[in-house]
Amino acid sequence: MSARYLAITGGVGGAKLAVGLAKLLGPDALAFLVNTGDDFEHLGLQICPDIDTLTYSLAGLSHPDLGWGRRDETWGFMEALQQLGGEAWFRLGDRDLGLHVTRTQRLQAGASLTEVVREIATALGIRHAMLPMSDVPVRTVVHTPQGNLGFQHYFVRDQCRPEVTGFTFEGSASATLNPLARHWLEDPQLAGVILCPSNPFVSIDPVLAVPGLRPLLQRLQVPVVAISPIVAGLAIKGPTAKMMRELKMPLTASAVAEHYADILDGFILDAQDEALIGTVGRSDLSAIAAPSVMVTLADKVALARSTLDFIDQLSALRKW
Amino acid sequence: MSARYLAITGGVGGAKLAVGLAKLLGPDALAFLVNTGDDFEHLGLQICPDIDTLTYSLAGLSHPDLGWGRRDETWGFMEALQQLGGEAWFRLGDRDLGLHVTRTQRLQAGASLTEVVREIATALGIRHAMLPMSDVPVRTVVHTPQGNLGFQHYFVRDQCRPEVTGFTFEGSASATLNPLARHWLEDPQLAGVILCPSNPFVSIDPVLAVPGLRPLLQRLQVPVVAISPIVAGLAIKGPTAKMMRELKMPLTASAVAEHYADILDGFILDAQDEALIGTVGRSDLSAIAAPSVMVTLADKVALARSTLDFIDQLSALRKW
Numbered sequence: 001m002s003a004r005y006l007a008i009t010g011g012v013g014g015a016k017l018a019v020g021l022a023k024l025l026g027p028d029a030l031a032f033l034v035n036t037g038d039d040f041e042h043l044g045l046q047i048c049p050d051i052d053t054l055t056y057s058l059a060g061l062s063h064p065d066l067g068w069g070r071r072d073e074t075w076g077f078m079e080a081l082q083q084l085g086g087e088a089w090f091r092l093g094d095r096d097l098g099l100h101v102t103r104t105q106r107l108q109a110g111a112s113l114t115e116v117v118r119e120i121a122t123a124l125g126i127r128h129a130m131l132p133m134s135d136v137p138v139r140t141v142v143h144t145p146q147g148n149l150g151f152q153h154y155f156v157r158d159q160c161r162p163e164v165t166g167f168t169f170e171g172s173a174s175a176t177l178n179p180l181a182r183h184w185l186e187d188p189q190l191a192g193v194i195l196c197p198s199n200p201f202v203s204i205d206p207v208l209a210v211p212g213l214r215p216l217l218q219r220l221q222v223p224v225v226a227i228s229p230i231v232a233g234l235a236i237k238g239p240t241a242k243m244m245r246e247l248k249m250p251l252t253a254s255a256v257a258e259h260y261a262d263i264l265d266g267f268i269l270d271a272q273d274e275a276l277i278g279t280v281g282r283s284d285l286s287a288i289a290a291p292s293v294m295v296t297l298a299d300k301v302a303l304a305r306s307t308l309d310f311i312d313q314l315s316a317l318r319k320w
Numbered sequence: 321m322s323a324r325y326l327a328i329t330g331g332v333g334g335a336k337l338a339v340g341l342a343k344l345l346g347p348d349a350l351a352f353l354v355n356t357g358d359d360f361e362h363l364g365l366q367i368c369p370d371i372d373t374l375t376y377s378l379a380g381l382s383h384p385d386l387g388w389g390r391r392d393e394t395w396g397f398m399e400a401l402q403q404l405g406g407e408a409w410f411r412l413g414d415r416d417l418g419l420h421v422t423r424t425q426r427l428q429a430g431a432s433l434t435e436v437v438r439e440i441a442t443a444l445g446i447r448h449a450m451l452p453m454s455d456v457p458v459r460t461v462v463h464t465p466q467g468n469l470g471f472q473h474y475f476v477r478d479q480c481r482p483e484v485t486g487f488t489f490e491g492s493a494s495a496t497l498n499p500l501a502r503h504w505l506e507d508p509q510l511a512g513v514i515l516c517p518s519n520p521f522v523s524i525d526p527v528l529a530v531p532g533l534r535p536l537l538q539r540l541q542v543p544v545v546a547i548s549p550i551v552a553g554l555a556i557k558g559p560t561a562k563m564m565r566e567l568k569m570p571l572t573a574s575a576v577a578e579h580y581a582d583i584l585d586g587f588i589l590d591a592q593d594e595a596l597i598g599t600v601g602r603s604d605l606s607a608i609a610a611p612s613v614m615v616t617l618a619d620k621v622a623l624a625r626s627t628l629d630f631i632d633q634l635s636a637l638r639k640w
Contacts, residue, residue, distance in 0.1 A: 043421050043425050044421065044424050044428055070400075076394045076413070076417075076418075077414045078418075080414070080419060081421070083443065084418055094400070094417075095400035096400070097396075098396075098397050098404055099400065101365070102401065108364050123405045124404070
């Protein structure tokens with residue numbers, strides 16, 4: 001039996017590394033635990049943005065530039081919706097709708113989100129397990145001085161403009177960790193856990209907030225490593241840097257490592273931030289620098305390779 | 321106050337005459353009472369084929385050839401749905417989906433079908449009232465030697481191939497006639513009721529099966545006229561002729577008049593069937609012949625004009 005890895009991920013940045021990891025590891029050796037905190041119901045449809053971005057990324061169907069949605073998309077539905085006076089702030093492409101309608105119908109018929117994600121993945125030729133963090137709905141709420149906002153209203157409708165003062169993960173307290181994720185984490189073949197370079201606050205934290213996961217990660221006898229989504233003081237994409245500033249955090253990769261302090265064994269900074277390695281917190285936390293800006297498939301595979309090598313080194317160095 | 325008319329209609333053929341009538345009569349003078357027996361839930365969406373065909377026809381958005389759906393349609397949704405292994409026998413265009421998703425969402429939010437139809441009509445610039453026969457779901461079931469079929473499964477999935485032995489309108493017994501239709505029928509300005517050239521069995525009969533409508537029509541002091549959907553022994557479009565054959569009815573316009581015998585005062589046959597005028601049943605039923613094959617807008621307006629003139633003649637001739 002080969003070594004097994006669980007990668008915890010949100011959308012965009014995480015999905016890029018996921019593609020790299022999936023090139024190096026087969027479906028028996030790699031599973032994804034995916035954020036569902038940014039899921040929402042819209043126009044009567046169940047939308048799962050992070051799962052969808054991962055789905056389209058792994059299936060080779062993702063839009064090359066947008067960071068969400070499908071390639072070769074058309075927009076007839078949105079045009080008709082606008083003509084009818086419907087809510088058009090969340091863009092749903094015609095092909096993308098095939099997925100949302102299928103998922104909504106299956107959920108209404110009583111299937112679990114885990115089952116539906118697997119069915120859709122299978123239909124699209126994806127062999128790796130994508131595990132929603134929980135089949136119980138958890139909803140990320142963004143706190144702002146003007147009040148609370150559902151995540152997609154903050155992120156898409158309001159374009160991340162409101163100042164952020166904190167987050168709540170509604171439903172989290174009564175959510176149950178996906179039992180298949182627990183199974184991977186308790187597997188004797190588990191070799192490491194990877195926190196992908198997704199937004200710590202709204203992509204990874206909602207996953208970590210599912211009861212039982214954090215203690216499981218703390219108890220693990222294998223390395224937990226994170227890849228910084230902050231490179232040279234900037235977020236590659238999305239509002240991570242803006243959120244850190246508004247939350248009065250230092251705008252550095254080291255602050256991300258500190259954010260994950262209680263569960264982390266290893267941290268990967270971007271090669272541009274190599275000088276910060278010494279500033280990465282605790283004495284029992286190892287850090288390395290590696291190119292982490294992923295544009296091409298080769299970039300994704302290279303960072304995946306660096307991550308797996310780092311996990312190997314940590315395993316060899318330490319007495320777990 | 322001008323004379324008012326209520327036109328009872330299904331899809332295709334009825335919608336063509338509806339367009340003609342709407343050119344001659346303003347929204348104060350004309351309302352449509354529409355079949356909902358072929359409505360169904362599909363992929364979690366509420367689909368109302370006859371209402372939609374009428375909607376697109378009146379809005380000038382209908383597909384020029386298909387007899388259903390929108391012009392300038394694209395099919396990305398269907399392609400994605402098929403890729404996901406979904407049910408693809410009922411074709412839903414990308415723009416058409418904007419309507420189905422909007423309606424489904426509004427119905428789920430508690431709006432009545434009548435309200436939703438009005439909202440969508442208003443958004444598309446339609447000024448005439450399109451009244452669903454009832455806000456209570458009624459479902460046309462087609463009886464065949466192999467068992468019962470939901471209407472769309474018979475009509476679209478099985479392409480009308482099964483032999484027809486009869487029909488049931490499920491839910492009809494507990495349906496309530498749209499109160500706005502009752503209002504039109506009881507209006508002192510009512511000048512006539514028109515049964516459009518739709519399929520008698522699956523477009524008009526489901527409407528007539530709504531409790532209370534048939535006695536209302538029988539009691540009316542103004543003419544009720546029907547236009548034959550059978551021309552020279554053939555149905556212009558759809559399975560009317562095939563159904564009549566399977567139901568052992570003579571394949572003539574006169575048989576259609578006979579089918580409506582208890583409510584009809586006037587009957588319009590196509591000009592090609594002028595020789596049949598003498599065969600149209602009862603002595604108290606007047607019949608005329610007029611060109612009824614509608615291809616161009618002028619054809620539609622001409623048949624609408626013939627129909628209104630015929631109603632005028634009947635009103636003048638008889639002591640109501």
